[in-house]
Amino acid sequence: MTDWTDIGALSDIPERGARVVKTHMGCVAVFRTVDDEVFAIDDACPHKGGPLSEGIVHGRSVTCPLHNMVLRLDTGQAQGADEGSVNTYAIRVESGRIMLDTARLRRGQVA
Numbered sequence: 716m717t718d719w720t721d722i723g724a725l726s727d728i729p730e731r732g733a734r735v736v737k738t739h740m741g742c743v744a745v746f747r748t749v750d751d752e753v754f755a756i757d758d759a760c761p762h763k764g765g766p767l768s769e770g771i772v773h774g775r776s777v778t779c780p781l782h783n784m785v786l787r788l789d790t791g792q793a794q795g796a797d798e799g800s801v802n803t804y805a806i807r808v809e810s811g812r813i814m815l816d817t818a819r820l821r822r823g824q825v826a
């Protein structure tokens with residue numbers, strides 16, 4: 716079951732930028748790519764917890780600002796020789812508004 720929650724306008728996030736949504740499960744980073752795709756992943760890098768929302772977005776990936784681990788925004792998986800992953804969350808854009816599926820966050824279920 717999904718529970719779409721409006722978390723703001725797409726235009727609130729700059730291209731290749733991010734904003735942070737605080738949840739009781741931790742901070743979720745919401746990214747906007749140059750193609751206006753949006754992705755939501757945990758804001759804590761699997762390496763040492765770096766703030767991924769402050770990383771550099773390129774394509775469908777983000778580079779952690781602390782030690783340059785590259786994570787895919789769509790799968791949450793580390794790229795290249797690095798290992799690790801973050802949780803991803805369902806998200807979509809509807810009439811310029813960003814909708815995040817908060818059902819899983821509320822249930823405390825993470826994939």
Ligand code: FES
Binds near residue numbers: 764779780782784
């Ligand atoms: S904390 Fe992200 S690469 Fe080290």
